[in-house]
Amino acid sequence: MNPAAATVFVVDDDPSALRSVTRLLRLSGFQVAPFESAGTFLAELPPDAPGCVVTDLRMPDVDGLALQEALARAGNPLPVIFLSGQGDIPSTVRAMRKGAEDFLTKTAPGNFLVEAIRRALARDERQREDARRISAARALLETLIPREREVLAGVLQGRLNKQIAADLGIHERTVKLYRTSLTRKLGVQSGAELARLVASASLPDFPFGQ
């Protein structure tokens, strides 16, 4: 994915603060989407949008920490940078503990903010790359029919064709046929590649059934 498509989502209930940050970031070359409340942001955020969030910490209704929690609950990995009117220690610690990318005061120099955003976007890109790799590997594994998965399970346990055949109650030749078809489907050349592919799908278990 092209990193230019990444968007900086700015959330601040104070219109003037929102306008000034948006302006600075646009001029610094970012694609920026401003929101006046966490509620509208959460409602309008496309689910897979790459980028990062810059949010005011203290806002009425949904504050910055609640916004971060809502994102985490929805499984959205967007990094969050907090801006605060004052460095309020307990909430800073709380935010950083929950994986806030950065925490800046409103009067911090603009280049601090720009640097923090660059780091956040890089982290987001990295996370998305990992997720893409996992889902690609999962999609490949999804193409296997149940028997092929069973054979794959046996192969990964380092069992011989004839052991797998005995386990599954099928003929050894059939096991070979399944092995060939599954390596073809997964496009791998060796057992090691096969193991790497399955590992990169990072499945808690094999997707039998659903």
Added chain:
Amino acid sequence: MRLSGSRAIATRKGAGSAGRILRRWLCWVLGGLCVVAPVVKAPGRESDAVGAQNLPAPGAASSYQIDRWETEQGLPENSATAVAQTPDGYLWFGTFNGLVRFDGIRFTVLNPSNTPQLPGAAVVNLHQDRSGRLWVSTDRGLVTIRDHHWRSYGTNEGWAGNYVRSFSERADGDLLVSTFDGHLLEFTGDRFHELPPPPRANRDGYVTHVDEDGRWWAIRNNFAGRWISGAWVETIRLPALTTDSVGCGTARDGSLILIAGRKVEHWNRGVRTASLTLPEPPGGVWSVSEDWAGNLWICTFDKGLCQIRPDGSFLRWTTTEGLSHPSTRCLFEDSERNLWVGTSGGGLMRFKPRRFQVFGTESGFTERTIRSIAADGTNGQWVATYGRGVFHLEAGRATEVPLTAINRGAVYLHSILRDRDHRVWLGALGSGIWQMDSDGIRRIPGGDLGCATVFTVFEDTQGRVWFGGERALGVREAGRIRKFTDDAGATVPGVSAMAEPADGSLWLSNSERVYRLASNHLAEVRTPESRPLNDVLCFLPDADGALWMGTRNDGLLHWQSGHLKRVDRSAGLPADGVHGILEDGLGYVWMTSRRGVTRARKADLTAVVRGDLDRLSCQLLDTADGLVSRDCPGGQQPVAMKGPDGRLWFATLKGVATIDPGAFRLNVLPPPVHIESLQYRPEHPGALGAASTESILALEPPFESRISLPAGSHGLEIRYTALNFAAPEKLRFQVMLEPVEQAWRDEAGSRSTYYHELRPGDYRFRVRAANNDGVWNEQGAALAFAVRPYPWQTRWFIAGIALFLVGLGAVIARWRSQTIHRRSLVAADLERRHQAEVAHFGRVAGLGQMASSIAHELNQPLGAILRNAEAGELLLRQPTPDTEELRAILADIRQDDHRAGEVIGRMRTLLRHGEVRAAEVDSAALIRDVAKLVDFEARSRQAELVLDLSPSLPKVVGDRVQLQQVVLNLLLNALDAVQSCPRDRRRVTLRAFGAEDALVVSVSDLGTGIPPDRLPQIFNAFHTSKPDGLGMGLTIARTIVEAHGGTLTAANGPERGAVFRFTVPIPPAAAPS
């Protein structure tokens, strides 16, 4: 990653045996129908299904959950030679590379390099004695540790021999210790005395024992006898056996357990009381113990672990059954009844009694995704899977009914029902309805119903069977399935849950709406606000006519004659969803969700609904309790059922889980809580955000009684732990730092709390914890410490400055009063000036409380100005700057500057040292100004400030600043009063209106109100209910109001809270006509 084991697949029958399975299956149905003896005889409940010859199922169906710790998990070496538990709750392990203290999560390793008191790194044996000493025998000497004090025992204390083979302790605290090189030593009066060797002694070590009379025993393959009157007397004559085949241990009742070859014997005061012959020799015996349930465990160094159950059956645990290594050394039972097994080479293992048994691939299921379960009428269960149709489960073995052969492909089932005529009905995805009875298996084409997908099958009390099809509701009456329509011709598509409460009506949910069918009329049930009840996944009718409904994401609903109550996370329910719900008949309700199975007391649920109880205490059971997957499906029914024997059965994504609710044992042991360290950075960094490379200092137990940290200490981190060994990952912690925090707050599982900066002062940090079943150790642990002030922060310094200022003030006041005297002003004038001083004092105090809000309000425009200026600089660097944009930036800067000026202005107005000036005051503007100032403070305390001003408020005559002061004082007081209320009651209302001859302003809160006995004194000076209050605010406020000719009164609200009301008279000209 865990892959499905080959063991399960091996049991799968080839396609050719389908016919045989079909015949067996017919027998089960017939068995259920006419109680003919089924082909497979049930040997009892599945947990007891393991006979003397059978090995326990190695997987999730066995009675223990086994976890292992090896070097990868932090053990310094892959052996655990001995295990002990100290009175403070920690577990201690010996390894050949150090002594380990374990809190369930973290290992603390002691070895000679970090603990000079420990003579050697190889710990051979441990013993916790009655006086609290932990004995540690190492390769280089023997030491004890108690309360962080070490003591070593050498030849001066009478010690002889190398290292300890076994310890025995008498009730009086004396010890008998045997060494690996054959010595026997008695420890009494803080000294060791060597006993003479028993007959036939050589250089081999003995195992020791102490009997009920307090006599010492020493046992080896060629001697088993007691120490009587200063000599060893042979008591048991042993047959000729090798050294390895004799061992002994102490039973729970104190008697001797002797293993000699295949014989297991109990000896009580020298008399044999029981004897058993094992089916095979246990192997090389290392140690023997008995657990709380009466199992005997024999650790062997070559053939794994042997278990002899109370019924005499014999099991051997080897690597196949989950042991990490076949060489086992010791077995220790902790205070929560977990069993810890030390091995030589495979680290440490925990055997935890399983709460759930789970039947999955190991039991013969070729598909683990379970959707629905039904009892089969005898001892078995019908289990509907998502992919491979239906299985019959009996005595721990699952056999597939060959639906996939009939269907020529996967069969995805949603729901299963066994009706009163013993027919089994299945609702499937894509293949409609299946019927199994004594005539065989049939697929009933969608036909009349026209639905290929059926979510639920339900039988009502009249014997009608209902089918929730994706397009219509079906009903089977008089042997025929037809589409159901009510009198108005309506049907409900996609019904996934049904129930029949006591009133005879039927309730249906299709995940979007809930309907009630009564007298053949379908009516939608809505919330009192007339919203549809969506995402209801399951029902549980209650005896009193109420109905419980589980929802996908919003907890549990309770419906009773039109009243709807919700029980969700805020009431302590641990999971958002309730996918399935049932009662166990023992007073508990069990609910399934994506996060596991929740067990809650029915009476507590009802009390929460009635409002009698704030929070539910309940248990969330998951993989730590034996489930293989905590994810329980929803959207069909039944997903859980109670068997005829009272056992509960649950569908999960990985197998069928079952639990005996009658045998459920709550872990009632409050977890001991310990503070493990206090870390801090001694110097303050020079500037905000400066690199923090300076050192971190750590204090560890034993802590001084009063820890004093140097001035400027910051970055405080307190690490603590709680001891729960059944499921340490489920521990919950709450912390409180007194006096800055007044309430407990949750601290997620990191087991540490961080304070970036603390003002100088005395603190007390408190932490408490709840165990895996939610039982709190209310007492917890506490650590008192003080942060020392810098010289200019000391009380003396501040007091000195204050004295100086007061002195200065007195001089000035005197000079002024003399001046006033000289000008012959009346005493009343002096009084008025004094009053202005006091009012000013109060205002400054009020502002101090709001400093943080004001900082925020000021930083908002300042930050915007900075951003805009920076943006402007960037813009000017462009080749052709956009002047329009630049103009907009400058306009914004001007506006923000104005805003910052306003904030400062509002502050200054309040701070101005004014005297009473009578002028016409716009009361509405005055109130709004103050409200604006307080609003931010309110929001940051998550309180709501409601203004209710009548549209045309009269103007009054008075001192604008002083009246503002009154309003500010009342609002801040009200905010303080609601501070500790629940969030929905944190509301302060300011009401103002013009009465006949006065402006009336009232400030009311929803706090606890004023105690009636305090009401008369509330306006007295120095009366305060606040810990940091001066007791001046209300006095000043009343003085001001009275100076304006009005009144200020206090009363309690009609329901709760306090109401302060003041009036200011309207001058005759301005009064409304």
